[in-house]
Amino acid sequence: xxxxxxxxxxxxxxxxxxxxxxxxxxxxxxxxxxxxxxxxxxxxxxxxxxxxxxxxxxxxxxxxxxxxxxxxxxxxxxxxxxxxxxxxxxxxxxxxxxxxxxxxxxxxxxxxxxxxxxxxxxxxxxxxxxxxxxxxxxxxxxxxxxxxxxxxxxxxxxxxxxxxxxxxxxxxxxxxxxxxxxxxxxxxxxxxxxxxxxx
Amino acid sequence: xxxxxxxxxxxxxxxxxxxxxxxxxxxxxxxxxxxxxxxxxxxxxxxxxxxxxxxxxxxxxxxxxxxxxxxxxxxxx
Numbered sequence: 001x002x003x004x005x006x007x008x009x010x011x012x013x014x015x016x017x018x019x020x021x022x023x024x025x026x027x028x029x030x031x032x033x034x035x036x037x038x039x040x041x042x043x044x045x046x047x048x049x050x051x052x053x054x055x056x057x058x059x060x061x062x063x064x065x066x067x068x069x070x071x072x073x074x075x076x077x078x079x080x081x082x083x084x085x086x087x088x089x090x091x092x093x094x095x096x097x098x099x100x101x102x103x104x105x106x107x108x109x110x111x112x113x114x115x116x117x118x119x120x121x122x123x124x125x126x127x128x129x130x131x132x133x134x135x136x137x138x139x140x141x142x143x144x145x146x147x148x149x150x151x152x153x154x155x156x157x158x159x160x161x162x163x164x165x166x167x168x169x170x171x172x173x174x175x176x177x178x179x180x181x182x183x184x185x186x187x188x189x190x191x192x193x194x195x196x197x198x199x
Numbered sequence: 200x201x202x203x204x205x206x207x208x209x210x211x212x213x214x215x216x217x218x219x220x221x222x223x224x225x226x227x228x229x230x231x232x233x234x235x236x237x238x239x240x241x242x243x244x245x246x247x248x249x250x251x252x253x254x255x256x257x258x259x260x261x262x263x264x265x266x267x268x269x270x271x272x273x274x275x276x
């Protein structure tokens with residue numbers, strides 16, 4: 001299994017000493033996980049990119065001010081920043097993660113499906129879109145745990161610490177999230193098959 | 200001594216958070232207990248489906264982030 005040759009804490013330390021390459025490595029190491037996490041909360045591609053930038057700027061300021069807490073791991077720490085910024089965005093805008101298909105369509109147009117046939121690319125786009133919508137429709141606490149565990153790769157213990165609940169509560173929320181998602185996916189697939197192969 | 204595994208244990212197993220000892224017991228159960236196997240598949244399918252959902256940001260925004268860092272480094276000198 002490929003492992004990072006330089007640890008996150010070493011990179012943070014090097015960055016604190018002025019090594020910009022160390023910061024670039026951290027950005028490239030985690031940009032996809034952080035971006036997917038934000039995108040699943042805010043649903044708009046351009047807003048997600050702005051919030052990704054805000055997340056890293058906040059991280060830069062914290063590290064440069066010597067306030068980065070070495071006790072925690074870098075990824076859970078920065079994911080927490082990203083998550084809070086994404087939730088704050090909704091509170092400020094007084095919006096909730098309802099789904100606007102046109103926005104999803106814009107996002108989907110940016111995805112790379114070049115190697116697929118037209119039909120399979122369309123199926124992938126639809127599956128991607130539906131799945132993202134289903135995740136966004138989960139109750140907030142369930143969605144939070146699911147995103148943190150699956151996309152941010154935080155352990156259940158780290159999630160419990162970050163959200164001030166017990167590990168059992170975090171696990172329970174994940175279980176309900178997976179069960180709810182599975183139920184919805186099953187419904188969608190039945191409808192989806194009928195759409196693709198109308199009788 | 201036998202141990203009963205819950206749905207939460209299966210979720211921990213899928214995400215690689217069970218101990219070596221638990222892994223061994225779960226593997227044995229998966230090979231012998233069809234009900235347990237069904238429960239495992241139930242969660243595994245949805246988890247596998249979610250793997251398809253991952254997206255990288257544009258290079259443009261990554262460059263903006265890196266530039267912000269460089270600027271802040273200059274200002275702090």
